[in-house]
Amino acid sequence: MEYKVKDTGLADRGKMHIEWAESRMPVLMHLRDKFSSQKPLKGQKIAGCLHVTKETAVLVKTLVIAGAEVAWSGCNPLSTKDDVAAALAVEGFPIFAWHGMSVEEFYWAIEKTIEIKPTLTLDDGADLINTIHQKHTDLAKEVIAGTEETTTGVHRLRSMEKAGALLYPVIAVNDAETKWDFDNVYGTGQSSIDGILRATSILLAGKKFVVAGYGHCGRGTAFRARGMGSHVIVAEIRPIQALKAVLDGFEVMPMDEAAAIGDIFITATGMKDVIVGRHFEKMKDGAVVCNTGHYDVEINLDDLQELSKEKKEVRPNNEEYTLTDGRKIFVLAKGRLVNLAAAEGHPSEVMDMSFANQFLSLIRCAREGKNLDLRVHDIPVEQDQELARLKLETMGIKIDALTNDQIIYRDDYTAGT
Ligand SMILES: NC(=O)c1ccc[n+]([C@@H]2O[C@H](COP(=O)([O-])OP(=O)(O)OC[C@H]3O[C@@H](n4cnc5c(N)ncnc54)[C@H](O)[C@@H]3O)[C@@H](O)[C@H]2O)c1
Secondary structure: OOOEOOOHHHHHHHHHHHHHHHHOOHHHHHHHHHHHOOOOOOOOEEEEEOOOOHHHHHHHHHHHHOOOEEEEEOOOOOOOOHHHHHHHHHOOOOEEOOOOOOHHHHHHHHHHHHOOOOOEEEEOOOHHHHHHHHHOHHHHOOOOEEEEOOHHHHHHHHHHHHOOOOOOOEEEHHHOHHHHOOHHHHHHHHHHHHHHHHHHOOOOOOOEEEEEOOOHHHHHHHHHHHHOOOEEEEEOOOHHHHHHHHHOOOEEOOHHHHHHHOOEEEEOOOOOOOEOHHHHHHOOOOEEEEEOOOOOOOEOHHHHHHHEEEEEEEEOOEEEEEEOOOOEEEEEHHHOEHHHHOOOOOOHHHHHHHHHHHHHHHHHHHHHHHHOOOOEEOOOHHHHHHHHHHHHHHOOOOOOOOOHHHHHHHHOOOOOO
């Protein structure tokens, strides 16, 4: 079995991390048990391109227990946890991922997973699907269907669908309520703060904390930053999101104004060039800048480089840029996802639901894939509700149910006051 990871000597530590995650992912573990004898993924070859974290390892092992053959790469050059990758390699999984890989190595790793000749694909950001669509159209015919984990990936796949370029159906796991409204909000919120703290160790209380993008990830991060005592400022482009931020009690202003005020900046938009040269020109000495949105495109580091006379790493995942006027700006995790590069990504408890959705969606792809229309599909509402129900059950929380009488009353359009 072929693999490429940083150091297999880290495997024991990785194994312990995976076991820890398993103990915190009761819904996925319940589904693992449920499907271990049925083996609904038997005969399926799954190529996966998803952050190599302890939670992903739990998913990978679950897919194999359900009968699949897998080949895996990370979906971000800085997000791989080398100990987890080592544990997977030592256990016999074909995994091609290590922290700090170059962009060329990143695409090389994707190519290695495609050698499996996948029947199903799992993406986070659509890089694997794109590679298959651009370079392996012959293999695309053999792919029954795929799944996509994140907002930007789903957006791109919907563009491909519109352009008639999609070669096989895809399920938008990101858009499940039990994913988007939990993983992106509570997961990104907590883990982004965790990444900032690990990379800087600064006090958040009293700081002006600028969040660009008040969508799911931005909102989660804004609330967590406020919880730590920061004064949060939001920059948005959509009026409704901006209004929500105002009514949630945050200050809202364009980035051009926030740039001069902020102590800490975080982007969570999925868009490129959210912080560019003219913003760096206004920033205070000592400002900290990071991204928790998409790739490394949200902060324009070429612009910052041009304004700088010196750059040095001052702590892990923290680079100090000294501008020609002497001001210093600190960039975390090279502008890549701060929560995954500088911390451990989302807590296992929240990935439990995201990856339960992935697992059930891949089973759906295997069962119904040949009959799925050639488009981007949503998760069935019943799956979402069932996963929420299971999650509550594992937390020991009971909820009410409508009585028959209440159901009749709800549907009775003749009832008045
Ligand atoms: N860090 C992580 O682990 C993680 C987890 C999930 C999603 N993501 C990524 O984070 C990004 C955001 O995801 P989301 O689910 O919050 O999306 P979303 O669509 O809910 O929110 C994005 C928000 O950014 C705003 N926006 C777009 N361009 C902007 C600009 N130039 N300036 C200010 N605001 C702008 C949009 O109006 C929107 O409200 C995506 O790229 C997604 O793939 C990262």
